[in-house]
Structures are given as structure tokens and as C-alpha cells.
Amino acid sequence: DAKTTQPTSMDCAEGRAANLPCNHSTISGNEYVYWYRQIHSQGPQYIIHGLKNNETNEMASLIITEDRKSSTLILPHATLRDTAVYYCIVRDKGGDAGGTSYGKLTFGQGTILTVHP
Amino acid sequence: DVKVTQSSRYLVKRTGEKVFLECVQDMDHENMFWYRQDPGLGLRLIYFSYDVKMKEKGDIPEGYSVSREKKERFSLILESASTNQTSMYLCASSFVGMDRGQYEQYFGPGTRLTVT
Numbered sequence: 001d002a003k004t005t006q007p008t009s010m011d012c013a014e015g016r017a018a019n020l021p022c023n024h025s026t027i028s029g030n031e032y033v034y035w036y037r038q039i040h041s042q043g044p045q046y047i048i049h050g051l052k053n054n055e056t057n058e059m060a061s062l063i064i065t066e067d068r069k070s071s072t073l074i075l076p077h078a079t080l081r082d083t084a085v086y087y088c089i090v091r092d093k094g095g096d097a098g099g100t101s102y103g104k105l106t107f108g109q110g111t112i113l114t115v116h117p
Numbered sequence: 118d119v120k121v122t123q124s125s126r127y128l129v130k131r132t133g134e135k136v137f138l139e140c141v142q143d144m145d146h147e148n149m150f151w152y153r154q155d156p157g158l159g160l161r162l163i164y165f166s167y168d169v170k171m172k173e174k175g176d177i178p179e180g181y182s183v184s185r186e187k188k189e190r191f192s193l194i195l196e197s198a199s200t201n202q203t204s205m206y207l208c209a210s211s212f213v214g215m216d217r218g219q220y221e222q223y224f225g226p227g228t229r230l231t232v233t
Contacts, residue, residue, distance in 0.1 A: 034221065043121075043207050043224030044160070105152075105209075105222060107160040 004088045009112040012082075018075040020111050022088030025069040030092045033064060035073045036107070037084040044087065044107070047073065078115045085110040120144070121225035123208055129231045136195040138228050140208030148211045149191035150222065151175075151183065153204040160207065166191055167213070198232045205229050 005023040012018040024033065034049040048055055048062045050071075055062045061074040075082055087110040124139035142149065150165040152175075162175030164183040172183050180202060184192045191210075195202055206229075209222040 041227075043209075043227050044222075046221040046223060049221060105160065105162075109159065 004090055004108055006086075006088055006108065006111045008109070009114070012075075012078045012113060012115050014080060014115055014117050015077055018078040018082065018113055018115065020073040020075075020086050020088075020113065021070065022073070023070045024088070024090045027068050027090050028092075031090050032092070033062065033068075033071045034089040034091065034105075035060070035062065036087045036089065036105075037082075038087070038110075039081075039084040047086075078113075080115050080117065083113060083115045085112050121208055121210055121223050123206075123225040123228050125228050126226060127229050127231075129233065130195075130198050131233055132199060134195075134198050134232075136198050136230065136232075138193040138195075138206055138208075138230070140191045140193070140210075140225055141189055142191075142208075142210040142223070143189065144210065144212070144223070145188065146210035146223075147188075147213045148222075149185065150209040150211075151181075151191065151193045152207045152209065153177070154207055154227070155204050163193065198230075200232050203230060203232045 032049050032051050035047040036044045037047055038044045048057055048060050050062045050064050064071045087107050089105055121142045130136050148167050151163040152160045153163055154160050161177050163177055163181050164172055164175050166172045166185040169185055169188050182194045205227050207227045208225040211220050211222040
């Protein structure tokens, strides 16, 4: 799985958009970008994933650059409850999508996002 | 909503005890995983299971075993607990798509185990 690089920490004001960057310059063609977050003392929570196109769901948007070497997770209107560690993970899906992954997730250190009033 | 539950949030055991951690998911997922999380080390995969009675070792299986007798339940067993197994244990599940690809994982709340 490709390695990712994220800032150690970020701050965001409540109600503003939080933009969390992730570099994955060694990503290969069949690898997806996944985002998870972990609120203190809870299990990680899946947020969103994508391959090439930008993606949006009820939680966030994912913007992937054209060369796929970096991506940005956007929380459009951050709330205090969004304070968490955010993990960017790159991995293949395995199966017919190619690759050899059996589903293991490798979490790096992530970005500590603090949303303040 | 997918729900993954773990039998205990906090557990304190003595060195040498046999410890069972239970995980149940209600979404008929094929895959189930056990991770441990330690400060500075991130999540590390202990074991996973892709079907009933099937299991595969992860990155750190030593000192652990698992059991999956029913699709919805995956148990982690510490045969003889040691202090270096004090950790947060996280269970996860995911489904396998029609393309046999591995999809997003859903995690339980975690069990914080202390071995004294």
C-alpha cells in the first residue's frame, strides 16, 4: 500500500470549512483513497473514499488531484463534534479491482483536527 | 446503520489469565478483523476472518488466537494474558462486493484491556 503524508495537526473555527490535505505521491493505478476518523476513546469511523473522481456524501467531500498524488478531505461546516484524528489511507481493493489486499487497513499517525468555538 | 458491538468497554485482567473478547456485527458482513491500538504505533492487525471457521494471521498474531463459529461473531482469545497485551482492542467488519473487492470497514467502540 502507498504511503501517505498528513500534517500533524490543524485548527478550524466552528462553522467554517475544514480542509485536510493528504499526499500520496506513490499511489498506483488500482489504489483508492480512504478517509477515516477517530474521535477520542471511540473506534475509527469510515468517512469517504474515491479512486479518481471527486466524491461527496453526507459527511464530507473528497477532492483528488488529476495526477492522484494528493487529495483533500473537506468538512463543509465543521462542528465541535468533528474534533478527531483524521486518517488518510491508500490501498487497493483486491478482488476484480486488482491488487492483493485482503482488506487490511494501515493507519498512519493522521491529522489531529481541533474545531474551536 | 451498521452496528459492531464489543462485549466490554473496559476490562482488567491478571497476568496468566485467559481472556475472551467478543465482537458481534449485524450486517451479515463476510470479513471481520481484530486490531490493537497503542500510542505511537497506530492500529495493528492481529487476525482477520473472511468466512465462518476461516482465519488468517495479521501482522502481530503471537499470543492471540481467534474463533469464528458464526458469521456475525468473531472472538479474540488471549491464552495467557501478559502485561504487554495491555492495549485498546478494536473489532471491525466489512463486506465483500460482487467484484470480490474489499469495502470499507466498520469498527466497534473498542475494549480497553489492562493486564496487571
